[in-house]
Amino acid sequence: MIRAFVTDKDRLRQVPDLFDMHEKIVWADLMQPTKEEEAAIEKWIGVDVPTREEMEEIEISSRLYSEDGAYFMTATLPAHADGETHVMGPVTFVLAKGKLITVRYHEPRAFKTFPMRAENANLNCMDGQSILIALLEAIVDRLADLLERASSDVIDISHRIFHPTEKKASKRDQGFQIILRQIGREELFISNIQDSLVSLQRVTGFLGNITIADPHEKELRARVKTLSRDILSLTAHAESLSQKIIFLLDATLGMINIEQNAIIKIVSVAAVVFLPPTLVASIYGMNFDLMPELKWEYGYPLAVGVMVLAAVLPFWWFKRRGWL
Known part of the structure; x- marks a missing residue:
């Protein structure tokens, strides 16, 4: 599926067909593209669209690169994070000829909320580069919300460990078993968020080098720097939550030992x-x-x-x- 967007007074507007207004389109979003859709985008923009296998390469050198005047950046983003099981997957951002192409095979929430917000509010979406920065800001805001939710979950787990409501030892044992599973899920979730933040930090660093090359993009450079600082602060927050999770795991195991010793x-x-x-x-x-x-x-x-x-x-x- 391809979603195509044009700018209308610094706002985004989705168009029904990529080829009706191909000269005005500034953002093409590819969601699980077929071979035919990849070929159409490559013909339109003049650069090769990375395949899923190329996006999932673990080598650091394959995540960020430039080719034929186009810049390719791949980050790992979460999807379905509001449910019990979240999905992690790569998303590739391609800047070429002042346009943005995004390639993905899952549905991070920012890709749903950002186009609607950019259509109703002026986010200075003038070209592919400014759209990418605004999209990254929406992604970072989403990760911040997820970390806040994880922080609330950690506080709830801590209260249940140190202030159990069950009076019977057998009920407390069952409660601790449930808590151990929740701690495992939270640890995996926070670890994945940390991986996502690390990949975004590398993307913003690469994007900062791109904006430095253009002396007329002073405002964009300032936004990229702010974005990088936000990611660093979220990374520190995620590390703090990870340490709390380790402490809660030790505390839970200690409580289980106390119950068994009693x-x-x-x-x-x-x-x-x-x-x-x-x-x-x-x-x-x-x-x-x-x-x-x-x-x-x-x-x-x-x-x-x-x-x-x-x-x-x-x-x-x-x-x-x-x-x-």
Whole structure:
């Protein structure tokens, strides 16, 4: 699918067909393009559109490059981040002949919200370069929102760890198991956001070099610098959240150990309390012929009293020592 946009008084307006107004089009957005659509874009702009395999190359050198007067920048962006499972994928930005081409195979939310906002508000979208900077600003704003949501989730997890509402140990154990899974999901999410921010930092650095080459783009250079600072601050925030996640993981494991130690302590105390009465009962359960206590009138109450006393004394001692 190809979405084509033209500028109308510094605002974006989507046109139904790429080829009806191909001279005025400043942004072509390719979403899961077919071979025919790639060929049409290549014929229109005069540069090769990177394939999905080329976009997913892990070599750093293949992410940012210039070729035949066109600049290619690839960043990793999240999609469907509001659901339980998010998707990470590459997005390639191509600047050529004053126009912008974006190639993607997933749906980051900024690609939905930015065109609508750029149509209703003046974002200084005059050419491909200014559109790219405004689009990157929308992407960074989206990542900031995602980090704020992750920060709220981390606070909620922390409250559930240190202030559990369940009274029963079995319920608390189930709660800690759920928390461990949530911590794992949050760690993966924040890690992916960090990877995305790193790729965007490299893109803004490359874009800054492009704007430096043009002495008339002073305002764009200032916006790129601001964008780079925003990404750095978000990176620091993401690192802080990552450290909190590690702390919460250690705290959860510590709470589980405390619960397990409490259970083991109760079992151990019970074993010690019932060991002396068991010993007394074992002695008087022996099958010897000569056991004088068996002939006593108060032998049975005496044996029962000894067993009760043997159980109460260890329990009293543990309570006095503060072990219970």
